[in-house]
Amino acid sequence: MTVAADTAEGMPASKSGRTLAFACSFTACLLAAGALAITVLGHPSGSASASLELGEIGGATPKAAVAASAADESSSGPITGPVFAGRVLVADPALIENSKYGPLPRIADDGRKPMTVYAAPASTAAKFKIAILVNGLGRSPIMTKAALDSLPAAVTLGFTPYAEDVGQWAAQARERGHEVVLQIPMEPSDFPESDPGPNTLRSGQEEEANIQRMSWAMTRFTGYAGVTNLLGQRFLTDSAALTPVLTYLNRRGLYFFDNGAASQSVVPMVAGQVGIAAAQGGAALDTVQNPAEIDRRLSELETQARANGSAVGSAFLYPVSVARIAAWAKGLQARGFVLVPVSAIVVEPAKK
Numbered sequence: 001m002t003v004a005a006d007t008a009e010g011m012p013a014s015k016s017g018r019t020l021a022f023a024c025s026f027t028a029c030l031l032a033a034g035a036l037a038i039t040v041l042g043h044p045s046g047s048a049s050a051s052l053e054l055g056e057i058g059g060a061t062p063k064a065a066v067a068a069s070a071a072d073e074s075s076s077g078p079i080t081g082p083v084f085a086g087r088v089l090v091a092d093p094a095l096i097e098n099s100k101y102g103p104l105p106r107i108a109d110d111g112r113k114p115m116t117v118y119a120a121p122a123s124t125a126a127k128f129k130i131a132i133l134v135n136g137l138g139r140s141p142i143m144t145k146a147a148l149d150s151l152p153a154a155v156t157l158g159f160t161p162y163a164e165d166v167g168q169w170a171a172q173a174r175e176r177g178h179e180v181v182l183q184i185p186m187e188p189s190d191f192p193e194s195d196p197g198p199n200t201l202r203s204g205q206e207e208e209a210n211i212q213r214m215s216w217a218m219t220r221f222t223g224y225a226g227v228t229n230l231l232g233q234r235f236l237t238d239s240a241a242l243t244p245v246l247t248y249l250n251r252r253g254l255y256f257f258d259n260g261a262a263s264q265s266v267v268p269m270v271a272g273q274v275g276i277a278a279a280q281g282g283a284a285l286d287t288v289q290n291p292a293e294i295d296r297r298l299s300e301l302e303t304q305a306r307a308n309g310s311a312v313g314s315a316f317l318y319p320v321s322v323a324r325i326a327a328w329a330k331g332l333q334a335r336g337f338v339l340v341p342v343s344a345i346v347v348e349p350a351k352k
Helices: 002-008 015-041 062-072 141-150 166-175 207-218 239-251 267-274 291-308 319-330
Strands: 083-085 088-091 096-098 103-105 128-137 156-159 180-186 226-231 255-258 278-280 310-316 337-340
Touching (some): 128 226, 128 319, 141 166
Parallel strands (some): 128 337, 255 278
């Protein structure tokens, strides 16, 4: 205590005191730098913090009950009239069910679906279509703003449900022409070492429990056309757990995009069974966060599009990813491709 008091006055009491004070100051600087890095970048979708508590809705332990209670609070009040971001519709009351969790998307009485009403316009300027989804928006205000400022409007943006102001960021994205999707936290293969956050969908849980958790996430903001996975390497390989989830999303008029996190994903099979519009990407474009490697992966997307007519890829909100995607997109049309939102790539199931 004496050393700390003397140091605060600028007069360390001894050589050993000065050494101790320097060590403490150096440690504090390292901790502050680490905290700043997490604040700016957040946790990437491939390595969520294990320190987050899973807030279960029902049957929660006393420690997790705090997270569950906070998660139960609705992010917004009932939607009773149209809501716009600029001239872009972000909440149509005909497409809203004002549930106990908040505004849930639904199919309108006239048959209109959120996946079409909230879809961004798709260009037909070129024969070969490529869609890019950038995930992780809303976690870091700095990087979210940077993405909105630099990415072309045809890039689809994925928002996590945890930021308090996620609705404002999603509305800004829609106003700038982006299609937006909601990232639903799903159980990874190494849970709980990797933990997406409160209300994660879990394998082996009761169907109703997972639907309640997903309903919480789905009320965090409005105006999204589809849903994608946040982690989910284990959940997306469990057809018994995945089937009621995709059935629920289909009944609410949304598409599902499998971002490729699970190499053994059963999404294509289950999507066909339940009849939901869906698409599946390969491994993330920025698995290796190196400009040359990201450029190589983007070039592979062009090859796939030439062969199949379309291709889709995903990336995280890393500065290098945003920069390389923005640069790549500038010359895309000259090479015979068109950048489109994910809704232009999803495959509607064949009607039986």
